[in-house]
Amino acid sequence: MDFGVISLGNHAVTRVIPAIRESGSRISYIYSTDRLKGERISRELGAEYVPELDEFVKKDFDAVYVSSPNSLHFYHAKMSMNAGKSVLLEKPVTLNVMETVELKELSIKKGLKLGIGFHLRFHPAVYDVIDLLRNRAIGEPMAVFGKFTGNSVSRHEGTWWENPEMAGGGSVVGRGVHIFDSFVNLFGRDVESVRASSSPSCKVLEDTMLSTFKFANGIFATALSSRAISSVSNDLTIHGSDGSLTVTDFFSTSVSSKLILNGKEKKVYDSRINMYLEEVKDFVNGMQKVAGPEDAVISTKMHLLSQESACSGKTVALI
DSSP states (O other), X not given: OEEEEEOOOHHIIIIIHHHHHHTTOEEXXXXXXXXXXXXXXXXXXXOEEOSOHHHHHHSSOXXXXXXXXXXXXXXXXXXXXXXXXXXXXXXXXXXXXXXXXXXXXXXXXXXXXXXXXXXXXXXXXXXXXXXXHHTTTTSXXXXXXXXXXXXXXXXXXXXXXXXXXXXXXXHIIIXXXXXXXXXXXXXXXXXXXXXXXXXXXXXXXOSEEEEEEEETTSOEEEEEEESSSOOTTOOEEEEETTEEEEETTOSSSSOOOEEEETTEEEEEOXXXXXXXXXXXXXXXXXXXXXXXXXXXXXXXXXXHHHHHHHHHOSOEEOO
């Protein structure tokens, strides 16, 4: 598959662009508002730098990887799909539910792929957890806790991540959405409500958010995201009627995890597994596991309504 790339942030350059190339796909065109960086990386990749977005989307390639500032996701994804390109879009999907719904409907109308960059769907522990839950290894799952934190506020200084209108959130859009999607991937899209708290309260760029979701099947799932708390023990833990399981350091950009079942180590995962590579390969080959259009809509609802709940102090319905 031939890709075009919109925007060249650190995540794109260090993780996803290498994964696209390693997958056997080609990066043919690059659009970036940073002309010097765009021209340099285009030379390194053997791609063509296109300085104007209108020209970029008219070029002959198959799919666009979009990693622009959060406030531009909708605009860039819509322009790409209207030009006949499938889209692999970074999270958060958009900053408005109706915009995400429009992208979903556009992808269906035009028969194009819309994949969302939730790489943790490709953590190898996911398949083992699903099997254990299916086989009732911990009985009935009842409560889930996910922690994805890191003391990283200073790294955002001077970037668009410090602009509330461009970022649309702090820890919840940088890390929280990954926890939310992992809950959906494991337990389905039927999320009934959310009750959340944040610090600082009612600030778009919160440093920490705690969100508890109630699923229609009765499961309570709590997510702790932060850009002020240490990254130690970024685990996924599921408590059931007959036991519990934990995937240590599940919430990460790399695999460095153990599966703990009822207090005993059951499996250690291969740290050489590249989740971004697996994500790109799945996107190219049919989207069997990549978060798709329906997942995009529930993800946007979960992050926006978490923000609403955290500010209002009330439980907010999602369904």
